Structure formats: structure tokens, C-alpha cells
Amino acid sequence: xxxxxxxxxxxxxxxxxxxxxxxxxxxxxxxxxxxxxxxxxxxxxxxxxxxxxxxxxxxxxxxxxxxxxxxxxxxxxxxxxxxxxxxxxxxxxxxxxxxxxxxxxxxxxxxxxxxxxxxxxxxxxxxxxxxxxxxxxxxxxxxxxxxxxxxxxxxxxxxxxxxxxxxxxxxxxxxxxxxxxxxxxxxxxxxxxxxxxxxxxxxxxxxxxxxxxxxxxxxxxxxxxxxxxxxxxxxxxxxxxxxxxxxxxxxxxxxxxxxxxxxxxxxxxxxxxxxxxxxxxxxxxxxxxxxxxxxxxxxxxxxxxxxxxxxxxxxxxxxxxxxxxxxxxxxxxxxxxxxxxxxxxxxxxxxxxxxxxxxxxxxxxxxxxxxxxxxxxxxxxxxxxxxxxxxxxxxxxxxx
Amino acid sequence: xxxxxxxxxxxxxxxxxxxxxxxxxxxxxxxxxxxxxxxxxxxxxxxxxxxxxxxxxxxxxxxxxxxxxxxxxxxxxxxxxxxxxxxxxxxxxxxxxxxxxxxxxxxxxxxxxxxxxxxxxxxxxxxxxxxxxxxxxxxxxxxx
Amino acid sequence: xxxxxxxxxxxxxxxxxxxxxxxxxxxxxxxxxxxxxxxxxxxxxxxxxxxxxxxxxxxxxxxxxxxxxxxxxxxxxxxxxxxxxxxxxxxxxxxxxxxxxxxxxxxxxxxxxxxxxxxxxxxxxxxxxxxxxxxxxxxxxxxxxxxxxxxxxxxxxxxxxxxxxxxxxxxxxxxxxxxxxxxxxxxxxxxxxxxxxxxxxxxxxxxxxxxxxxxxxxxxxxxxxxxxxxxxxxxxxxxxxxxxxxxxxxxxxxxxxxxxxxxxxxxxxxxxxxxxxxxxxxxxxxxxxxxxxxxxxxxxxxxxxxxxxxxxxxxxxxxxxxx
Numbered sequence: 001x002x003x004x005x006x007x008x009x010x011x012x013x014x015x016x017x018x019x020x021x022x023x024x025x026x027x028x029x030x031x032x033x034x035x036x037x038x039x040x041x042x043x044x045x046x047x048x049x050x051x052x053x054x055x056x057x058x059x060x061x062x063x064x065x066x067x068x069x070x071x072x073x074x075x076x077x078x079x080x081x082x083x084x085x086x087x088x089x090x091x092x093x094x095x096x097x098x099x100x101x102x103x104x105x106x107x108x109x110x111x112x113x114x115x116x117x118x119x120x121x122x123x124x125x126x127x128x129x130x131x132x133x134x135x136x137x138x139x140x141x142x143x144x145x146x147x148x149x150x151x152x153x154x155x156x157x158x159x160x161x162x163x164x165x166x167x168x169x170x171x172x173x174x175x176x177x178x179x180x181x182x183x184x185x186x187x188x189x190x191x192x193x194x195x196x197x198x199x200x201x202x203x204x205x206x207x208x209x210x211x212x213x214x215x216x217x218x219x220x221x222x223x224x225x226x227x228x229x230x231x232x233x234x235x236x237x238x239x240x241x242x243x244x245x246x247x248x249x250x251x252x253x254x255x256x257x258x259x260x261x262x263x264x265x266x267x268x269x270x271x272x273x274x275x276x277x278x279x280x281x282x283x284x285x286x287x288x289x290x291x292x293x294x295x296x297x298x299x300x301x302x303x304x305x306x307x308x309x310x311x312x313x314x315x316x317x318x319x320x321x322x323x324x325x326x327x328x329x330x331x332x333x334x335x336x337x338x339x340x341x342x343x344x345x346x347x348x349x350x351x352x353x354x355x356x357x358x359x360x361x362x363x364x365x366x367x368x369x370x371x372x373x374x375x376x377x378x379x380x381x382x383x384x385x386x387x388x389x390x391x392x393x394x395x396x397x398x399x400x
Numbered sequence: 401x402x403x404x405x406x407x408x409x410x411x412x413x414x415x416x417x418x419x420x421x422x423x424x425x426x427x428x429x430x431x432x433x434x435x436x437x438x439x440x441x442x443x444x445x446x447x448x449x450x451x452x453x454x455x456x457x458x459x460x461x462x463x464x465x466x467x468x469x470x471x472x473x474x475x476x477x478x479x480x481x482x483x484x485x486x487x488x489x490x491x492x493x494x495x496x497x498x499x500x501x502x503x504x505x506x507x508x509x510x511x512x513x514x515x516x517x518x519x520x521x522x523x524x525x526x527x528x529x530x531x532x533x534x535x536x537x538x539x540x541x542x543x544x
Numbered sequence: 545x546x547x548x549x550x551x552x553x554x555x556x557x558x559x560x561x562x563x564x565x566x567x568x569x570x571x572x573x574x575x576x577x578x579x580x581x582x583x584x585x586x587x588x589x590x591x592x593x594x595x596x597x598x599x600x601x602x603x604x605x606x607x608x609x610x611x612x613x614x615x616x617x618x619x620x621x622x623x624x625x626x627x628x629x630x631x632x633x634x635x636x637x638x639x640x641x642x643x644x645x646x647x648x649x650x651x652x653x654x655x656x657x658x659x660x661x662x663x664x665x666x667x668x669x670x671x672x673x674x675x676x677x678x679x680x681x682x683x684x685x686x687x688x689x690x691x692x693x694x695x696x697x698x699x700x701x702x703x704x705x706x707x708x709x710x711x712x713x714x715x716x717x718x719x720x721x722x723x724x725x726x727x728x729x730x731x732x733x734x735x736x737x738x739x740x741x742x743x744x745x746x747x748x749x750x751x752x753x754x755x756x757x758x759x760x761x762x763x764x765x766x767x768x769x770x771x772x773x774x775x776x777x778x779x780x781x782x783x784x785x786x787x788x789x790x791x792x793x794x795x796x797x798x799x800x801x802x803x804x805x806x807x808x809x810x811x812x813x814x815x816x817x818x819x820x821x822x823x824x825x826x827x828x829x830x831x832x833x834x835x836x837x838x839x840x841x842x843x844x845x846x847x848x849x850x851x852x853x854x855x856x857x858x859x860x861x862x863x864x865x866x867x
Contacts, residue, residue: 344763413583
């Protein structure tokens with residue numbers, strides 16, 4: 001006897017609103033239907049109204065956990081458009097913050113996986129150690145989330161010797177604790193019983209459904225933008241891409257812990273090789289008409305930004321493809337033939353950053369009940385027809 | 401696969417100091433360059449409006465109070481501010497007229513209490529000044 | 545006079561008021577130990593050391609709005625929390641703390657009262673299932689079916705392991721079992737395997753991690769308690785707390801040698817022994833993660849039940865050897 005269970009939009013397992021409607025038979029899931037759009041904020045349209053510098057802060061606020069990855073991806077694209085190259089020291093500091101952000105994101109994810117499985121002690125311990133990374137980031141950039149250390153042409157703040165020593169000290173503590181968590185995660189019987197064999201995604205399925213990030217790497221595909229398409233400092237660094245062969249949630253835990261250990265290595269290399277010099281070059285106000293695509297390896301996978309300029313000081317079009325959006329079709333496949341008890345774990349295993357992925361809207365016709373996904377050009381055409389070609393309002397009036 | 405592999409670590413924590421702090425009875429220290437709330441040194445400002453142009457949240461408002469005396473009023477809307485410190489970076493004077501302090505407990509019941517304003521006379525730029533003094537005109541810095 | 549005494553017995557001590565105060569104290573202790581094991585502070589602010597926190601939670605829930613879903617069976621929905629509270633409070637009266645005198649037993653100590661206690665403790669599971677069924681919410685239905693599936697797992701090992709020391713002591717009366725182990729304390733040691741099995745089975749009965757599947761927060765929102773709010777939820781939570789105290793008391797009476805020493809010292813020993821059992825339960829809660837419902841049944845029948853049977857065999861052997 002089949003019935004539908006709604007997981008979300010409000011549910012304790014989800015940190016953000018998303019609607020997953022599962023068709024269940026007993027305790028086994030037969031089908032899943034994902035609906036997005038609860039967190040849509042119109043960021044791509046907002047970006048067309050703000051200058052290049054103001055957009056750094058806007059793209060940073062697409063997400064709280066992977067804020068630096070969106071800002072860096074955007075800044076990389078704009079630097080390509082403006083044809084400026086930041087100095088070496090600026091690049092090193094920028095990607096040091098990237099690796100620190102990867103560490104904080106993976107520790108957060110380990111805690112969330114523990115909490116979804118019911119293992120609250122693990123959750124408390126990993127988040128306690130995440131405080132070390134947050135304090136280091138606060139030391140470097142002035143804030144615990146939304147670091148805002150990027151600017152067009154480099155970074156805004158420099159690192160001095162005292163901060164460098166503190167970062168190295170923090171990394172030593174974190175490395176010891178991460179190895180302990182690896183030991184626990186692989187050996188605690190109740191935890192492993194929850195994770196092993198859950199959420200299977202074979203290698204062929206991962207390739208055909210375009211999985212990115214640790215999802216793909218846990219199915220044995222070695223895909224990492226830092227290795228395939230090395231940008232900035234990564235071709236001078238020595239690191240490996242962590243993979244696992246088990247294709248299930250336990251494999252994804254293993255991949256993320258391996259990435260944690262690699263990030264510690266990368267941070268130490270960056271700090272030891274930090275060159276002297278300037279941290280920023282001056283960037284022009286306007287960019288020549290051109291378009292650029294920028295790729296970046298966020299903690300969740302591959303992040304793509306497409307930026308088009310038309311010669312003024314505001315972008316013509318900004319398109320964001322967050323990694324979680326690419327992982328949704330694979331999630332639907334993984335949820336089939338799983339248990340209800342595994343839903344939060346499978347969904348948490350893709351490391352969902354739902355607000356990153358709110359780029360599409362599906363329109364529902366109230367009278368007929370049918371759903372369509374509409375392109376931006378079609379929406380634009382409908383809006384222009386409706387308002388009969390009136391010019392868009394700039395400098396909106398503030399209500400307060 | 402070991403049973404109770406977590407147990408020794410758990411028992412050890414019974415005797416450790418807690419990681420959580422009894423806020424708000426014990427305050428936390430913030431580091432040196434923490435981004436708190438922005439404020440103005442009115443005697444240094446040349447009213448170039450670079451901060452107003454670059455603020456992502458439209459939180460700075462500079463209006464002319466008196467054309468003849470070159471008096472300006474700057475209002476910083478702290479309720480719109482996102483604490484990014486771009487205004488400090490964009491300020492072209494040396495020493496900078498915009499500063500950032502370490503206050504982070506600025507919550508209030510009425511958002512209008514969070515707005516700060518200054519009325520000042522625009523500082524005069526002398527082309528070649530000797531050394532920057534905090535209460536005298538700044539060195540020649542080109543208006544952005 | 546006797547009527548007044550009985551009423552005081554049922555309402556003040558050891559009845560409702562005492563159980564209310566003591567169970568909130570035990571919940572505070574459980575939360576504090578759980579927090580310290582996780583390197584954080586636990587309740588700190590309400591009252592000294594946070595002692596009044598569970599009472600504050602109870603009072604807050606009483607003040608909240610009470611919503612009854614339209615499709616639910618209203619009378620059953622409203623009466624079930626009161627039934628649950630009545631059942632566990634009655635079970636609390638049977639503990640051998642206040643009726644320890646073997647020569648002049650009170651009305652709550654009789655031969656076979658251990659069976660009555662175990663029966664009264666398995667009624668809350670049925671009440672939770674009925675509450676889930678009466679809520680007509682899909683999450684509650686799944687929670688209710690999980691409650692009954694877990695009952696198939698842990699009930700047999702619990703009964704077997706609790707009855708083994710009773711068999712060794714040759715009696716079905718809690719006060720006599722406690723007195724037997726007070727006379728021969730060394731015989732507690734062969735029952736330690738049963739103690740371990742009983743602690744794990746009690747954790748499953750109380751629906752705490754690793755067995756908090758029926759009201760798994762991250763999966764089915766609230767399970768049996770999804771539609772309950774306000775006063776009814778307050779009574780349900782009080783029922784779970786008193787069930788914890790009574791189960792801890794049962795384990796302490798049967799496995800840890802009862803509460804010797806008369807009225808005052810017996811009461812102090814009751815407090816210490818039940819807090820020790822609750823400490824073990826909190827440790828188990830912090831140490832493991834939640835397991836799936838099919839894994840519970842597999843675990844119970846593959847490991848717990850054989851261990852309980854082994855304990856029974858040890859007891860039977862001992863009875864043959866000892867004079």
C-alpha cells in the first residue's frame with residue numbers, strides 16, 4: 001500500500017527548506033520527487049544592479065558555509081574579464097583561506113552526519129574542534145563566516161608572523177583530532193551499521209547523472225578541479241585526490257576525511273612557501289565587453305560562475321551553478337529502494353547547501369496543476385510584455 | 401569493529417573543563433582587526449562619496465547641509481550595514497577617515513536607534529603637506 | 545484515619561508528588577551527565593546548577609496551547625496521557641523502598657509483585673502505540689508501528705534477565721529478593737551478565753539512544769508525539785521520566801541488592817543506587833548512535849536473547865550447586 005510522505009519544506013532533518021515527496025511502501029521508498037524554489041532570492045537579477053565591487057559581497061552571501069568559494073569563483077572570473085593578474089602573495093593568501101574553509105566545511109559535515117544518524121556526541125566533538133578553525137579565520141579576516149577577504153585584484157588583508165604561527169599550531173591540533181574522528185567513524189559499530197551499504201551510487205550511474213565533488217569521488221571517479229584544471233597556486237602544490245571504492249555513505253565519510261587531511265598538508269605548504277610582496281593590484285572600474293567562465297573546487301564539488309560584461313561598471317549577466325544543484329538527480333536515484341530511516345543520511349551525504357542551489361523555479365499552473373520549468377529568457381519576455389516595455393526602476397526607495 | 405571504542409574518551413571528558421562559555425555572564429575576546437561597526441572621523445573626511453558609492457547595502461548617506469560653508473552630513477545606517485568594511489578600504493584619505501571598531505553587541509528593539517550621524521565641514525586638501533596629523537588636513541590624496 | 549493515611553500515601557509520599565520531584569531530579573542528573581560527557585555545560589541557569597530546569601520545562605508545556613487534530617479520536621487522544629501517568633505511578637508504588645519490612649508487609653508488597661511491576665512497565669508501550677494510532681498523522685503511524693516492532697525485540701531479554709536473580713533467590717516478591725541479596729552479597733556477581741542485558745533492554749524500553757527510533761527526531765519529526773502539545777505532551781514527558789525512575793529502581797532492587805537499612809538509610813541508598821543506574825543509562829546514550837528498526841530486532845534476537853538465556857543457565861547451575 002503506497003502513500004506519500006512529505007519530507008519538508010519544514011523538517012528537523014533539513015536545515016533549509018526543500019520539498020522531497022517520497023512514495024513509500026511500508027518502510028521502503030519507491031520514488032522521490034524534489035521540488036526547489038523555497039529559498040529563491042533573485043540573486044542573479046540583483047547582481048545586474050550592483051557594481052563589480054559590490055557584487056563580491058553579494059556572491060559571498062549566496063551561502064554561509066561555502067561563502068568564500070562563491071566569492072573567489074566570481075573574483076576569478078572578473079579578473080579574467082578585466083585582464084589583471086593578482087600578485088603571488090595575494091593569491092597564496094586567498095587560497096589559504098580556501099583551504100581553511102574546506103576544513104571548516106568538512107568538520108561541519110561530519111557533525112551533521114553524526115547528528116542525522118543520532119550520534120550526538122560525535123556532533124558535539126567535531127563542532128567543538130571546528131571552533132579552532134573559525135577562530136583562525138576570525139584572526140585572519142575579521143569575521144567567522146563571510147570572510148570578505150577577496151577584492152578585485154588580490155586580497156584585502158595581510159598575514160603577519162604571529163598569525164602564521166597560530167595557524168600552524170591550530171593545524172597540528174586539528175590533524176590529531178581528525179585522525180581520532182576517522183578512527184571512531186570507522187570503528188563504532190552502531191555508526192558503521194547506519195552508514196555502510198546505504199545510498200548506493202555505482203560508478204556508471206555517477207558518471208551518467210553528473211555527480212560532482214565527494215559524491216563522485218566516493219564512487220571511484222577521480223575528479224577534482226584542482227587537479228584537472230589547476231588554477232592559481234594549485235599547480236605548485238603537492239597533494240592527492242582522495243577516493244573511495246565503496247559507493248555508499250561510508251565511502252563519502254572516508255573521502256571527506258581524506259580531503260581534510262590533504263587540506264592540512266596544503267595549508268602547511270602554502271604557509272611555508274608564502275612569498276613576499278604586494279597583496280593587491282589596482283582594478284579598473286569598468287570592464288570591456290566580454291564573457292568569462294570560472295571554475296572552482298568548493299567543498300561540495302565543482303562551482304561554476306559565468307559572467308558577461310558589456311563595458312559598464314555593472315555586469316550584464318551572472319549565472320551561478322552550485323555543486324549541490326548538480327547532485328540532485330543523483331540523490332533521487334540513491335533514494336529509491338532505501339529505507340525511510342536512511343533518508344536523512346542519504347540527503348546529508350550529498351552535503352546539501354540548498355540556498356546555493358536555488359537557481360531554478362518551477363511554475364505551477366493553479367488551474368490545471370501542471371508544472372513547467374521556465375528559462376530566464378522566456379520569463380524576461382513575459383515580464384516585458386506585461387509591463388509594456390517600461391524601463392526597470394533603479395535606485396529603489398528605501399522604506400525606512 | 402570494536403565495542404565501546406568511544407568510551408575512554410567520553411569518561412575522560414567528565415573531568416575536563418567545559419568547552420562552552422557561560423555567555424552572557426562571561427564575555428568573549430575578539431581579535432585585533434575584528435570587523436565591528438563603521439564610524440567616521442569627521443575632521444578628516446573630504447566628502448568624496450567613495451564610501452557611499454561602494455557600499456553594497458546603501459548604508460551610508462552623505463547630504464549637503466550648507467553649500468556655502470561646505471557643511472555635509474553623513475548618516476551611517478547601522479541597521480542596513482553588513483559589516484564588510486568596504487567603506488574603510490575605499491576611503492582615499494591617509495589617515496583614513498572611516499574606521500571600524502569592535503562592537504558587535506549592538507542589538508536594539510528599535511532599528512532607528514542604530515543610525516548614527518555626523519555634521520562636519522569638509523576638510524581642505526593642501527597639495528603638499530608635511531606629515532599627516534589626525535586633526536589637521538590630510539595629505540594630497542586624489543579624489544577617487 | 546486509615547483513609548487519610550492512604551490518600552497521603554498515594555498523593556504525597558511515595559505517590560505522585562514524590563515521584564514528580566524525584567523524577568525531575570533524575571532527569572536533571574541525566575541531562576547534566578550527558579552534557580558533561582559531551583564537554584558542554586547542561587542546564588545551568590534555572591535554580592542553582594539548573595536543578596529546576598525540568599520543572600520549568602514542565603510548567604512551560606502546561607502553559608502552551610493544546611491542539612487536537614480534527615481527524616483524531618478525541619477522547620482516546622486526550623485520555624491516553626493520563627492513563628500512562630497513572631500506570632507508571634502505580635508501578636512506582638511497588639518498589640521495595642517504603643515497604644521493606646518482611647514481617648509486616650504493606651499492601652504493595654506481595655508474592656508475585658515483580659510480575660505485576662514488569663506488566664505495568666510494558667503497558668506504556670501499548671499506550672504510546674494507541675496514542676500514535678489515534679493521532680492519524682502519517683509520521684505518528686510510522687512511529688507507532690516502530691514502537692510495537694521494538695517491543696518484539698527487547699521484551700523477552702528484559703523479562704528473562706530480570707527474572708533470573710528472582711529464580712536464584714527463590715521468590716517472586718521484590719522485598720524478599722532484596723533481602724536475600726543483602727544477606728549474601730557475593731551472589732550479586734554471577735548476575736552481572738543479566739545486569740548488562742537488562743540495562744540495554746531498559747534503554748530500549750525507555751526509547752533512548754541507540755533505541756530512540758520511535759520518536760527519531762531527524763527522521764519522522766516526532767513519531768508518536770508529533771501531534772501532542774501543551775498539557776498532554778507535559779504529561780507524556782512526565783510519564784517517560786517516572787518510567788525511567790521506576791525501571792532504575794527495579795534494576796537496583798533486583799541486581800544491586802536492594803535498599804537495606806530501614807526507612808532513612810534505605811531511602812538514601814535508593815537514591816544512590818538509582819542514580820548509579822541512570823548514570824549507566826546516560827553513558828550508553830552518549831556512546832552510541834541510533835540504529836535502524838530492522839537492526840534492533842536482529843540485534844535483540846541474535847545477541848541479547850542468547851545472553852539472557854545464558855544467564856538463566858548460569859542461575860540454574862548455581863541453584864543446583866549451592867545448598
